[in-house]
Amino acid sequence: MKILVTGGAGFIGSNFIRYILALGRKYTVVNYDKLTYAGNLANLEQVSAHPNYGFVKGDICDASLLESAMRGCDAVVHFAAESHVDRSIYEPSPVIRTNITGTFTILEVARKLSIPRFVHISTDEVYGDISPNEFADERSPLQPSSPYSASKAGADLLVRSYVRTYDFPAVITRSSNNYGPYQFPEKFVPLMITNAMSNQVFPVYGDGKQQRDWLHVEDNCGGILAVLEKGKIGEVYNIGGLDLEENLTLARRILQLTGKPESLLTYVRDRPGHDRRYALNCEKIKDELGWKPLISLDDGLRQTIDWYENSGPWLAGVRCGEYLTYYEKYYLNREQSLHAIASAGPTTSE
Numbered sequence: 047m048k049i050l051v052t053g054g055a056g057f058i059g060s061n062f063i064r065y066i067l068a069l070g071r072k073y074t075v076v077n078y079d080k081l082t083y084a085g086n087l088a089n090l091e092q093v094s095a096h097p098n099y100g101f102v103k104g105d106i107c108d109a110s111l112l113e114s115a116m117r118g119c120d121a122v123v124h125f126a127a128e129s130h131v132d133r134s135i136y137e138p139s140p141v142i143r144t145n146i147t148g149t150f151t152i153l154e155v156a157r158k159l160s161i162p163r164f165v166h167i168s169t170d171e172v173y174g175d176i177s178p179n180e181f182a183d184e185r186s187p188l189q190p191s192s193p194y195s196a197s198k199a200g201a202d203l204l205v206r207s208y209v210r211t212y213d214f215p216a217v218i219t220r221s222s223n224n225y226g227p228y229q230f231p232e233k234f235v236p237l238m239i240t241n242a243m244s245n246q247v248f249p250v251y252g253d254g255k256q257q258r259d260w261l262h263v264e265d266n267c268g269g270i271l272a273v274l275e276k277g278k279i280g281e282v283y284n285i286g287g288l289d290l291e292e293n294l295t296l297a298r299r300i301l302q303l304t305g306k307p308e309s310l311l312t313y314v315r316d317r318p319g320h321d322r323r324y325a326l327n328c329e330k331i332k333d334e335l336g337w338k339p340l341i342s343l344d345d346g347l348r349q350t351i352d353w354y355e356n357s358g359p360w361l362a363g364v365r366c367g368e369y370l371t372y373y374e375k376y377y378l379n380r381e382q383s384l385h386a387i388a389s390a391g392p393t394t395s396e
């Protein structure tokens with residue numbers, strides 16, 4: 047099976063490529079990625095010379111390049127996205143372009159080429175805030191809160207419209223918060239781990255009592271593979287770690303595991319529109335595809351911390367340049383930057 051993976055140089059995409067090539071069977075992968083700030087070919091160093099792996103640098107909004115990369119593929123797994131909620135608040139334009147227009151472009155190309163199978167990677171954030179004691183299942187309403195989650199909900203609905211209207215052979219996954227090796231340190235877990243390593247503060251948004259369902263990336267890769275191989279066309283599958291944790295508790299656990307003091311915890315101005323709680327019901331993928339998460343949050347965190355502590359040149363290669371500018375603007379000068387966003391007009395980029 048020849049698979050076009052979009053966004054394969056990012057965190058989950060690169061883990062997925064390494065995961066399926068390590069199975070040592072039947073898969074050939076073409077990684078199609080624009081290499082934005084979040085795309086990093088160093089994530090794929092282990093497989094870059096693998097005979098079943100190829101790379102095309104390209105934008106998912108570029109229909110003709112996409113068509114030449116996708117021609118002859120048996121399946122598409124579509125990860126490529128602008129994936130960070132905070133950045134989507136600071137600068138929504140690239141998020142809307144990639145996540146909505148990019149997904150539309152891929153759908154059109156895949157439809158034109160009659161690609162037999164399409165896995166769309168959506169997110170639990172499309173369900174929005176989930177009330178205490180409730181869990182979103184695949185039929186729960188989509189009530190996104192941020193430009194990121196709204197763009198992902200738009201893409202998710204577009205995919206579903208193609209299934210219904212054109213008999214397009216798509217399946218959708220909605221996973222919870224992933225963590226694990228090779229995650230860009232703008233997200234909570236790698237940011238806290240790498241800050242701990244350099245004795246920097248742990249910036250906790252608001253009161254830190256927001257809850258997330260944490261899923262080790264390798265468990266997500268197993269779920270996506272199950273959906274690719276056995277998922278029913280037109281269906282949506284939630285994929286969660288079933289390890290619900292408050293941000294503050296998770297931050298304290300990372301401090302404990304890295305041997306750093308509680309005094310590093312620092313409460314900072316909250317993210318605008320911050321969702322309090324994500325919680326998934328994952329009975330469907332368990333019952334229908336026989337998948338369940340295998341890595342506990344505690345084991346996964348230990349393994350992830352160990353990976354970052356030994357990631358030497360990889361970490362030096364991402365914690366530099368654009369990342370430091372971003373960090374300075376939205377962490378070291380957070381008050382001024384968020385105040386400017388709250389009081390200014392729209393931002394544009396491209």
Ligand code: NAD
Nearest residue numbers: 053055056057058080081082084085105106127129169224
């Ligand atoms: P990431 O930010 O680490 O990687 C995104 C990748 O997409 C990068 O390699 C980037 O270069 C590429 N990309 C961005 N814009 C592109 C464009 N226009 N054309 C081609 N490539 C482009 O993201 P991630 O955390 O690996 O997330 C992957 C997918 O999983 C996304 O669709 C995201 O919405 C979804 N998801 C992520 C999480 C999570 O916890 N990280 C949870 C649920 C769902």
Ligand code: TYD
Nearest residue numbers: 131223232233234235237249250251256293
């Ligand atoms: P994040 O990793 O950005 O994922 P998402 O917002 O998509 O769930 O954030 C996870 C949680 O951690 C979320 O409630 C926001 C919070 N958070 C902080 O408290 N401080 C930080 O520096 C970051 C990046 C996130």
